[in-house]
Amino acid sequence: MATKLHRQFDVKGRAPVVALDDLSISVPAGSLTALVGPDGSGKTTLLRLAAGLLLPDSGALQVLGIDVAKDPQAVQDRISYMPQRFGLYEDLSVQENLDLYSDLHGVSHAVRRERYARLLEMTDLARFTSRLAGKLSGGMKQKLGLACTLVRSPELLLLDEPTVGVDPLSRRELWEIVQQLVDAEHLSVIVSTAYLDEAERCAQVFVMRESRLVAEGTPAQIRDNAKDLCFVARPKEGTHARTLQARLLDAPEAVIDAVPEGGEVRFIRRPEVDASAIESLLDGAQVQPAPARLEDGFMVLLRTQQSAPQAAKSSATTAVASVPAADKQEVVIEVKDLVRKFDDFVAVASTSFNVRRGEIFGLLGPNGAGKTTTFRMLCGLLPASSGFLQVAGVNLRHARAQARAKIGYVSQKFALYGNLTVSENLSFFGGAYGLRGKRLAERMRAVVQEFELAGQEDATSGQLPGGFKQRLAMATSLLHEPEILFLDEPTSGTDPLARREFWRRITALAEAGVTIIITTHFMEEAEYCDRIVIQDAGKLLAIGTPHEVRSRAGTQAANMEDAFIGIVEQAREKTRAAPQEAMA
Template sequence: MTHGAAPALIAEGLRKVFATKGRAAPSQALDDLSITVAAGALTALVGPDGSGKTTLLRLAAGLLRADSGSLHVLGIDVAKSPQAVQDRISYMPQRFGLYEDLSVQENLDLYSDLHGVPADLRRERYARLLEMTDLGRFTKRLAGKLSGGMKQKLGLACTLVRSPELLLLDEPTVGVDPLSRRELWQIVQQLVEAQHLSVIVSTAYLDEAERCAQVFVMREAKLVAKGTPAQIRDNAKDLCFIAKPGQGLHARTLQARLLDAPACIIDAVPEGGEVRFIRRPQADIQDIAALLGGAPMEPVPARLEDGFMVLLRSQVSPSREPAAPTPVAVAANEGEVVIEVKDLVRKFDDFVAVASTSFDVRRGEIFGLLGPNGAGKTTTFRMLCGLLPASSGFLQVAGVNLRHARAQARAKIGYVSQKFALYGNLTVAENLSFFGGAYGLRGARLRQRIGAVLKEFELGGQEDAPSGQLPGGFKQRLAMATGLLHEPEILFLDEPTSGTDALARREFWRRITALAAGGVTVIITTHFMEEAEYCDRIVIQDAGKLLAIGTPHEVRARAASAPGQRLNMEDAFIGIVQQARDHDRAPAVAAA
């Protein structure tokens, strides 16, 4: 932090309301928000979807005007002089505008031209940015051919072609794998330490906020809490425990049992084959012991995420928290293989996206596909869904050979894409009716299923709201409701929690646990490594090859450098991928 420097941002009484089209009520984005952001430091904005984080960043960047209140950035009144602010800051939105038909170098040149960066400064600045982002080897590659993580790093480099005094980052690591996420944060921290740059970042990852000097917690357009990470952590001090499930009990099952007792438990999440939970301060220890069913528990230090969950849950009384979802029963035959993959290959011209991959998935299993951006997992996922034909190999889903009868298999599967893929101009009810008809539901059966999913996903009262204007968390619920209308045997989820907050992820996974308990098979891709702990088995891919397969415990054990070493899934993932890459590089180095 730069001692004695004026604050990077001062907001006082900020209010912002967005008018909405159609039948939806106006949306309150910021409500009497007052914060002060120190200069020369990393500052995090965290909070559930729709809490106002993006709106605040867009106001700070001079792209929106507040309805009332004052906002000063670098000492400048943004409402009076937005251009003066924009001349001194850089802003990277969630969807940064790279030109995908231009190369890495051409994108850098274009943004330098737009920002008026003098030619004599470019050579030195490019060299520094390309070294920092490790993109120096790829200057001639088209931006559209980069992996997701590389695109984010290029976006950050383009944002930094001029030297800003303040950098605004709106969820820069959404959709980015753990390896690339770690690299992006190394770049940002290097900028803060070397150049004393002021950085404000909104993030859905609470471990990222842990790295910041200041944290502001927002909810429903208001400021809930502010302080250092340690001060936010203190909200959960002496309330955090780890419990080890008994033999034969999956961690997610114990977690679900704890979450279904909100009078005793604030939060619970699988971690390393155990369950980390936060008890309510007034909860009776005997009641908690009964919930654990004899599983031993021990206290653990609080994390920032624990403090965050205590803050958010404290605003929701236990009686108002979501009810436990009802499992959806499907055909029995637990243990039956419902997806069989043998020597699966997918080529795009001469490029091998998936190389000779084999595995199977059993009924009622939660099966995770993990891998860095560009690893081949999305291609594998799309082949399993029947959205992309395989180049060669055997692929059978729900008893149907996908190489010959993809349409027949699709009737037995549900699909939720990473990006909201419903019709934004249709209401919630209209989307459900349309997709229900597409799945072959009619009349009383369609009405019954729409009523059931509206209740299950707590969408009651939103029936007439245009889908495109829903907050992110509600969009996710609607996408899930639509994918489950026809009660599929197999549910495919493509990064369904990307960009969602910790609270929404807990609710999402409580539903998935109930579905699996009812016999629904779930195939999921995710970049949140904590979510791999919910899976029965996981696959890790990179460069089109299968690197590891097994239970989360087996994968963590494989990555450990010494017997008994305790790794979290993120460290295990990075270790396995890095080891494979080092192995692949070794012959090339030896040949050189």
């Protein structure tokens, strides 16, 4: 229980940042509780306070009936906490990591035997106990992190965005593990998450924004904020769902939210707006009412907190892109029989596809599927073992540096210089791209305006909030007006508000002729793509438009996440069956 909890952080050369502002909440025991909200809303700070890792500046906080400020060790002896970046020892094996954390928590050898067996069974890591943690896929690392967190049986489990950067299959498995613990051990769990479908699983949801509590209640109560306001529109023939979505988002006076889904567009009408006022925006699309979801209620709550309706950014066509008009059928990336090996391990096996000018092309796959390796080869960051790879008319096997001058790149992790200011980063990378003098100054002004970085120019980049870091990374990648933009899980861990804004910019860039290659674990984002590839175990499993991929997965695939899981599981089942058939 927290009462008027206040916590702020001092930032050198700037005003203190308020992380929690008179926050009061009460969390029920023995159930799943979710903390949701935009980046910088205070979720992580609240969890760290509850874990006794920070002290409040004022207010009271009790965990399991203990005053955390007075006796943090007593709390830590009864809880387990898994931060966003859990500290696995990558040069130790799975078993050695479990043993290390058991030693740290004083878990007896008698208890370990039974606990390990249960954790390894739940996480499906029993086959990998001798594998180094550094050699595990992202999803397996998260499951090992959870197992290490649970080597002792806590009364309260704190999870800070445990599924960030994790594919849908691994996400589902992680949540099955957590639900088992709640059901079997009556464990209390508080989880912060950027996935609203995850929060929908919880008994209680707290919605936070700008260090304050905006709303609390059951998922049904949060959903009710969008009751009778949700609709699904099927675009007329020849209109891409993202085009209709952009038109709706650009009318914030009438529409609260819009997102592509299954070839259609799900949108929320403002309650004070008559349905007839939206007809011109729909441009002949067929519309049906839809039941509200937790994410809909969340978006209504956050949009109504804004002082005035704001349109998503769409000026990228003029501010940051000046790709010459070109034939949209022109192939700008060509891949034939691409192979990448690491010693005897085949990371990418004989992959072939092409990407056209102005296309949004998605690379999807489970953690460890080979998509990041493919992505890095396309960027010229990693040489291919064999095969043909041409980007922007340049053969990457012979002239990687020449090709890199025509591309922009945004990595999953913040890869700029954290000790430099925003302006210093822009100036440095602009110079690396060959921009000088007046031209560099013009481009810096353009991207600062487009990505709303004005006023942050002198801020140290490493101390920026997550959303501003993402904007700076995008601004830097577009300084030299590249023909092709590579985005490696750019929205990992970001909230729905930030994702809508990000994709409105990407849609505008594609309309301007910039070719977009993106990897993502948010399956809703695959709906923005013109075409997608699904990979697993280094092999290409499916390629086509989102509609074609959903159709391939069968009638049971109601959305892209269902299609993704279905295609991957079918392929894995065939792989498992092949050796048995050969032996028969």
